[in-house]
Amino acid sequence: MKTQVAIIGAGPSGLLLGQLLHNAGIDNVIIERQSPDYVLGRIRAGVLEQGMVELLRQAGVGQRMDREGLVHGGFELALDGRQVHIDLHTLTGGKTVMVYGQTEVTRDLMAARREAGAQTIYQAGDVVPHGMKSAETFVTFEKDGQAWRLDCDYIAGCDGFHGVARQSIPADCLKVFERVYPFGWLGILADTPPVHEELVYARHERGFALCSMRSATRTRYYLQVPTSDHVDNWSDQRFWDELKLRLPQDLANKLITGPSIEKSIAPLRSFVVEPMQYGRLFLVGDAAHIVPPTGAKGLNLAASDVSTLFNILLKVYREDRLDLLEKYSEICLRRVWKAERFSWWMTSMLHRFDDQDAFDQRIVESELEYFIGSEAGRKTIAENYVGLPYETIE
Incomplete structure (x- = not known):
């Protein structure tokens, strides 16, 4: 088999x-080790930056998103019972996010x-890339008991x-940066109407909570829990x-409950590997970086990586701009680290850390007060939340 670009992984990126x-x-040919049903069974993020929304439209797959997705022009911070609208x-200047x-x-x-x-090859086993630093680049895998190249x-x-x-x-060719947080998110999916028309990020002495949604009739809620906790402990x-205890009283009174469709605990970590490429192999999305979900950046960062790699390859094939290949990692990492910083900041500001002393708590409270009390501070939050612009490939 032969193609121009081999893509390992049939997730969204x-x-x-x-x-x-x-x-x-x-x-291009996509090689995926799981089945299509397994890939579709993954429960993941649902807040799309404007840049990703536009990229999906560019790819010609935005019709249902535009029809069924929920455009949000803001979100709510609930800080120890007090609500602040961002x-x-x-x-x-008119940017929004899409809940889809x-x-x-x-x-x-x-x-x-x-x-x-x-072509997409699902349920491929023993996938191995070869020759990334040579002119003879290829991927081997097994499918239905047969070996392929x-x-x-x-x-x-x-x-x-x-x-x-x-x-x-x-x-030894990679440098790893990582921070593992001492808590996770217990999330449930339920066929209930959202408690609020926009997302609500709640900071409370009992821990963080998030009220999110997938549609006008399906909700996704999260609670901060210790990493040692287990789903079986939570009816x-x-x-x-x-959740009601961690929300402002007026929202708690409006909360409509119901049986969960899915329930899981996700650990939180920040992770970046540098560089994001090795010869002719380019790392995209979670293969190169993980962010805590507080800033809604994981899927969106993958989309910006995709945009960068696509535009570089476009110029390589159409204009023979081979010089751009070595710039992929540098361009991606500039945006990655800004998103890592924002996700770390949101996580640090809104969660409770057991090792925080009284001084640390006052610093967090003071910083939050500054950001929400200043138009410049709120603008900083908003600009990062809707997504920083994609870098032009020239």
């Missing part, structure tokens, strides 16, 4: 890159790829934090009771 490349006439639309679940993004991209007749010009590693792409790079009733 791999599918989005594949669709953009296909539309531009650049041949007006994204006004503070950023990652599962739906993936479903739309899968449908578009099927319609385009582009896919020759290519470049490899995009879109296979997540635990994928083979990053693990195929010699460890639906216990979850709803605790």
Whole structure:
């Protein structure tokens, strides 16, 4: 088999890159170790930056998103019972975010790829990239008991934090930056109407809470819990009771509860690997960086990586701009670290840390008061939340 770009991973970043490349006439094959149903079963983020929304439209897969997605011009901070509105639309000169679940993004991209007749190989085993530093680059894998070799010009590693792409790079060629947080998020999905028309981020002495949504009838709620906690310790009733305690009273009174569809605990970490490329292998999304979900940046950072790699490859194939290949990591990391900083800041400001002393708590309270009490501070929050602009590839 032969293609121009081999993409490892059929999550949203791999599918989005594949669709953009296909539309531009650049041949690509996606290799995925799981089944389509497994990929669609992953419950993930649902807040899309404006840049990602525009990228999905550019890829020709924005029709259902524009029809069913919820445009949000702001969000709510609930700080120890006091509510503060962050007006994204006004503070950023008209920018917004879109609430549209990652599962739906993936479903739309899968449908578009099927319609385009582009090749995706699911349930591929023993996927291994080769020759990343040579002119003979290829990927080997097994499918239905048969060994295959896919020759290519470049490899995009879109296979997540635990994928083979990053693990195929010699460890001494990478520098790892990591912070593991001493808590996780207990999340539930429920077919109940949202408690508020916008997302609510709640800071409370009992811990952080987030009221999010997937649609006007499906909600996603989160509670900060210790990393040692277990889902089995949380009945639906216990979850709803605790959520009410962490919300301002007027919101708690409006909360409509119901049986959970899905319940899980996700650990929180910040992780970046540098560089994000090794010869002809390019790391995209979670393969190169993880952010705590507080800033809603994980999927959006993957999208900006996709945009950068797509625009570089476009110039490589159309203008022979091979010099741009070495700039991929540098360009991506500038935006990655800004998003890491914002996600770290939101996490630090809104969560309770057991090792915080009285001085630390007062510093956090003072910093929050400054940011929400100053138009410049609120603008900083808003600009980061809607997403910093993508860097132009020249």
